[in-house]
Amino acid sequence: xxxxxxxxxxxxxxxxxxxxxxxxxxxxxxxxxxxxxxxxxxxxxxxxxxxxxxxxxxxxxxxxxxxxxxxxxxxxxxxxxxxxxxxxxxxxxxxxxxxxxxxxxxxxxxxxxxxxxxxxxxxxxxxxxxxxxxxxxxxxxxxxxxxxxxxxxxxxxxxxxxxxxxxxxxxxxxxxxx
Numbered sequence: 001x002x003x004x005x006x007x008x009x010x011x012x013x014x015x016x017x018x019x020x021x022x023x024x025x026x027x028x029x030x031x032x033x034x035x036x037x038x039x040x041x042x043x044x045x046x047x048x049x050x051x052x053x054x055x056x057x058x059x060x061x062x063x064x065x066x067x068x069x070x071x072x073x074x075x076x077x078x079x080x081x082x083x084x085x086x087x088x089x090x091x092x093x094x095x096x097x098x099x100x101x102x103x104x105x106x107x108x109x110x111x112x113x114x115x116x117x118x119x120x121x122x123x124x125x126x127x128x129x130x131x132x133x134x135x136x137x138x139x140x141x142x143x144x145x146x147x148x149x150x151x152x153x154x155x156x157x158x159x160x161x162x163x164x165x166x167x168x169x170x171x172x173x174x175x176x177x178x
Contacts (some may be wrong), residue, residue: 007031012050012061012148021058058112066147068095069154071161072168074141079166080126080133084119086160087146089154099138109134111144142166 002010010031015022027038042059046052051062075083087094094113100106113119126133135142144167148154 015059015061021055021060023058053129068147070145072143073166074168075166090156092157093147097134098143
């Protein structure tokens with residue numbers, strides 16, 4: 001017998017992988033529960049953050065997936081604007097900045113930078129003294145999660161970061177230790 005949590009996970013997967021909307025009746029039959037239980041499950045799934053849409057033909061998941069990569073980079077404060085502009089000019093969206101501090105652990109800040117205007121606003125905030133770049137606490141080493149519309153754009157961004165000398169290559173030994 002499937003638990004409610006297992007059933008909801010299965011429902012999410014079924015809706016996510018279906019090429020057509022999945023009706024409540026179909027879900028009720030598939031999981032041997034009433035239509036009302038499915039309605040309650042959908043409410044709980046929505047409460048968990050999934051954007052489930054009810055249509056006249058059934059449920060669909062409104063999930064826009066954007067490919068992304070996490071790049072480890074290193075540059076000075078003077079190069080910050082150049083790095084961010086180069087990423088957005090190629091069609092990337094800088095979602096966040098992360099550092100791994102030896103004492104405090106992983107620290108992350110949301111950026112959501114997707115245009116030169118947002119780059120300029122971010123750089124102005126740094127220059128005005130509102131704050132300083134997170135990378136400064138880890139000797140300029142930091143990570144960015146970068147999203148794009150496709151893998152080819154991410155390839156171009158990676159190559160650009162490499163050509164500018166910003167991309168850090170982590171070498172792992174045979175045991176996977178950095």
